[in-house]
């Protein structure tokens with residue numbers, strides 16, 4: 001992944017990453033602005049180099065607006081106790097990558113709506129700028145530059161807000177819709193399914209529009225331009241459709257796994273096996289969580305000696321509090337759980353169906369005195385320490 005991306009800044013401690021796929025889009029944006037948009041709007045015409053400078057400035061502010069949108073999502077997510085891995089700018093815009101997910105429907109709603117809200121506010125600010133400079137009435141070079149900048153960014157931010165509010169996954173509007181349905185139905189899976197269907201519907205509408213454009217281009221005799229636009233709509237539509245479906249699939253797997261554990265846990269309580277003495281369900285920790293966040297959130301609520309480190313039910317390692325204590329305080333912000341956990345090895349896990357004798361032998365030979373318990377498919381289902389066995393006997 002590293003060679004496809006590079007970090008350009010850190011804002012509020014959040015790394016801002018540029019994906020190489022963003023570069024052609026940024027260049028295309030500058031080119032379209034300075035070659036077509038600005039020459040069509042500015043009378044008397046400006047020399048090309050002046051259009052280029054203004055095009056660059058507007059593009060900078062435009063991508064700054066996209067960044068502000070993602071930053072708004074991120075900062076609200078942080079208020080909800082979710083960590084932000086990074087913000088990426090790529091070919092389809094921006095993406096704030098969160099570590100973990102909002103725990104409640106209200107939290108999800110607030111995080112989803114923060115982005116479009118910030119775009120609306122930016123649109124209003126540029127509109128205010130436009131009105132004020134027009135009231136001053138100056139028509140010198142600088143004034144024209146500011147007018148064009150404000151005009152473009154007022155519309156761009158407005159469109160950004162409106163497009164993102166379309167009510168289908170993976171767009172912000174789809175997340176807000178899911179949050180509302182989740183709140184009403186108390187069922188996140190069914191809410192996600194509806195929001196996914198809406199998202200797929202929107203994606204097909206965008207793709208159909210692309211197909212319509214080709215027909216329209218043939219009719220108008222502007223096939224080449226319309227074909228380029230059609231390809232873009234097509235790509236966006238397919239991207240949205242895949243993202244909506246994978247979001248749902250991910251949620252469905254997670255749900256199925258949780259259901260499965262709940263259903264099976266009674267069946268595993270067979271006397272003499274690990275299943276009869278293990279702790280289940282268990283508190284798990286995400287591998288990419290920062291040590292400082294672990295201390296503030298997980299440790300503050302659940303004081304245990306060991307924590308299985310897992311994502312989507314898959315075991316990555318075991319975190320021992322004793323080992324964590326040896327991490328110097330100045331590293332808490334810098335290190336993540338993955339850096340300080342015991343990476344998973346055969347020593348640290350056992351099957352739910354194994355005998356208690358086997359578990360005791362394993363516990364004695366293992367430096368942590370702790371075992372993660374997995375089911376036949378390798379999913380984490382519980383945890384076991386020597387104390388659990390003593391309590392049970």
Ligand SMILES: [Zn+2]
Pocket residue numbers: 069070073115116164172
């Ligand atoms: Zn957004």
